Amino acid sequence: MSNIVYFETLDSTQTYLKQHFNELADQTVVTTDTQTAGRGRFDRRWVSEPGGLYFSVLLKPQKTDFLANLTQLLALCVCQAAEQYAVQPNLKWPNDVQVAGKKLCGILSEAITQNGRVAGLVMGAGINVAQKDLSHVGQPAVSLRELGVHVAKEDFMQNVLDLFFQSYPAVVAEGFSVIRPAYKERFPFLGKQISIKNGTAAVTGIAQDLSPRGTLMLSTPGATQEILIGDLLV
Numbered sequence: 092m093s094n095i096v097y098f099e100t101l102d103s104t105q106t107y108l109k110q111h112f113n114e115l116a117d118q119t120v121v122t123t124d125t126q127t128a129g130r131g132r133f134d135r136r137w138v139s140e141p142g143g144l145y146f147s148v149l150l151k152p153q154k155t156d157f158l159a160n161l162t163q164l165l166a167l168c169v170c171q172a173a174e175q176y177a178v179q180p181n182l183k184w185p186n187d188v189q190v191a192g193k194k195l196c197g198i199l200s201e202a203i204t205q206n207g208r209v210a211g212l213v214m215g216a217g218i219n220v221a222q223k224d225l226s227h228v229g230q231p232a233v234s235l236r237e238l239g240v241h242v243a244k245e246d247f248m249q250n251v252l253d254l255f256f257q258s259y260p261a262v263v264a265e266g267f268s269v270i271r272p273a274y275k276e277r278f279p280f281l282g283k284q285i286s287i288k289n290g291t292a293a294v295t296g297i298a299q300d301l302s303p304r305g306t307l308m309l310s311t312p313g314a315t316q317e318i319l320i321g322d323l324l325v
């Protein structure tokens with residue numbers, strides 16, 4: 092059972108856990124109603140208005156080989172939690188959750204290094220539960236409420252966390268292969284043409300597979316490339 096710390100407002104749950112990493116226990120969760128400086132991937136801003144679910148988890152696993160796969164596990168658990176309400180989400184590699192092309196959840200994952208070694212991970216999810224207006228978040232987005240789901244955000248978070256911690260020990264030990272079938276089932280881009288953008292550079296090809304390491308195998312003219320990170324664009 093995780094220790095859950097609640098704040099009415101914070102700059103960012105992610106920043107809070109990073110700042111208090113040393114004194115907080117493994118598996119501490121921090122959640123808030125609004126963030127004044129919510130952060131997304133690639134230094135983007137994460138608009139965090141009331142009604143949304145914002146939480147971060149601090150992890151200090153014994154084995155740190157598969158940290159990137161823990162982020163993919165969290166995304167999968169958000170899908171599985173939403174499916175309990177008859178929503179059909181899918182995964183946009185590596186860790187976005189979307190419904191019919193609109194973003195339902197984004198996840199930011201930051202490794203913590205101390206004295207030259209990885210000490211742990213702070214991983215945060217922003218889930219559109221019941222915000223009034225998503226028109227200004229900067230990308231097509233949808234909330235559970237708009238999909239007809241009326242759930243208390245605390246209950247939804249607990250559900251996601253329960254699912255996450257059920258599979259956590261196995262993914263820490265063995266990595267993506269533990270969740271690969273479930274992840275691939277929810278990844279609708281296999282066999283399709285996609286682009287992956289990393290910084291300003293984009294590479295286009297056919298999404299061939301997700302490897303046992305959780306990387307994306309992209310078939311481009313002349314070669315298959317293994318993509319480790321980036322933003323998937325259709």
Ligand code: BTN
Pocket residue numbers: 102103104105106126128129130131132133135137144145146147187196197198199215216217218
């Ligand atoms: C993304 O899709 O770019 C990732 C967004 C992650 C947002 C969450 S909200 C809770 C936690 N605190 C933050 O500042 N960011 C993450």
